[in-house]
Amino acid sequence: PIILSGWCRTVKDDVKKARQIGLKHINISISTSGQMVKGKFEGRVVRDPKENPSKPSIIGMMIEALEEAKKGGMTVGVNAEDSSRTDDEFLIKFAQTAKEHGADRIRYCDTLGYDDPFTIYQRVKNLAKEVQIPIELHCHNDIGLGVACSIAGAKGAIEAGVDAYINTTINGIGERTGNADLVSVILALRKSSGLKDLNLLDERVNLSKAWRIAKYASYAFGVPIPINQVGVGGNAFAHESGIHADGALKDRRNYELYDFEDLGRGEPEIVETGRKITTGEYGGIKGFRDVYEKLEIEFKDEKETYTVLELARYANVHTQKPLTNDELLFIARYPEQAKKILTVAPAI
Structure with missing residues (x-):
């Protein structure tokens, strides 16, 4: 089912405001890596209360916001920003503490796209095994591995015996070079050789509107769809090489892993080139x-x-x-x- 979720800082007032507007599910987020705690908080905050009891701590701030949310009956995901640059010992302690105070899931954030599929698989599997809490994967695409890392991390969580959730965006739009693309993740789970028979994706997920949604997001955000975008790009089903064209015409499975019809493509589009009447702000x-x-x-x-x-x-x-x-x-x-x-x- 689709659930509207809010994003909050680990600040009690943020949580209270989210509750006031009727949100039932939120994620609370705070940095956990040594780099970010030092570079963002500049000495005002420590990671663990034991480091300096007189200063606010990452763990203490997380507990305070989490308890405020749980007091209001919310389901809560706790985000470890920059998980991929956070040492395993602290990440496990942070996640375990969150679980003990009522967190419903932990979000492993590869905030800088620093992970590769091999390391994120192992780290998330270890985290899930140690804490036994559902894991949410949030991967960025700074070195082109956003989708691969999301899939690998989710696989690690599932193999450790917990549920996994993957954060995606339409057309991969996001900070800097973006996040894991929604259509790419779905196709990877349904079509890739090692995953297609594992039934990891809810059967209700329907790709037939993918083409329209991708185009609408591109229009709304003013961000063109790359010509080579998975599934919805202009070249996704284009064949020019003689060998490729010949093979695709004989049997589409020679050079197409999935069908364009499954994505809602293939219908002719009518473009008005004459008079055009529109309605809007000044419409009569x-x-x-x-x-x-x-x-x-x-x-x-x-x-x-x-x-x-x-x-x-x-x-x-x-x-x-x-x-x-x-x-x-x-x-x-x-x-x-x-x-x-x-x-x-x-x-x-």
């Missing part, structure tokens, strides 16, 4: 009706028509981009949900 009722007639949407009365028009105007102000057909359809079909999504300040 006639243009609005024209747009929705083309989408085959009819409104039951004038009140509903003007309600949706106002939402479409507001949505355009909100996104500062022309609304897509999917956005327009969503607003028309689910006006109450759209209104909530477009609310800038949550009701507290």
Whole structure:
């Protein structure tokens, strides 16, 4: 199931605010490596209370925020930022302490993309074996190993007898060179030689909307999809070499590991090159009706028509981009949900 989760610093006030807006699940995050504790806190904080009882500690701050969250009935993941540069002894102590104070899972963060698949497999397996708590993998792609490390780390956790969760982003968009790409991770779990028969992925995961979601994220963020992006890039199913083209035409399995139809690709796309009527911030009722007639949407009365028009105007102000057909359809079909999504300040 899809669960809305919040991200908080290990600060009690952050946790309280998350609870006030109705969040049931959060992750609390704090740095655990010697480098970050020294480089970010500059001597004001120690990692372990035993190092200097007179100073705030990483473990102490984590406990305080975690207990505040559990007091409010939340499920909580505890993030060890820069896990991959944190020594095993402290990482295990940090995770064990979190478990003892009610943490539901630990997030192993390869914050700088420092790990490789071999080291993360072994380290996560050891951590999971020692602490016996579900592990969440959060890997960055600084040296191109975000997906590989996510898969390897999850495999290590599962082999140690705990559940594993992989953080992904659409099209791999994220800080610096990004995070593990959603489609790539799913395809790796379903199609790679050593994993495809292990049934590690929930059977309800459906890739048929992958193409549309990837394109929408690219449009919304203003970040083009790389031509060689796994599954959804322009060249993902392109064949030019004579040998490759001949083989693909004879039998797609010669050069295609999975089908483009499975990703929702293959349907022709119509691009309007003549007159184009749009609706948005400055749209009027006639243009609005024209747009929705083309989408085959009819409104039951004038009140509903003007309600949706106002939402479409507001949505355009909100996104500062022309609304897509999917956005327009969503607003028309689910006006109450759209209104909530477009609310800038949550009701507290």
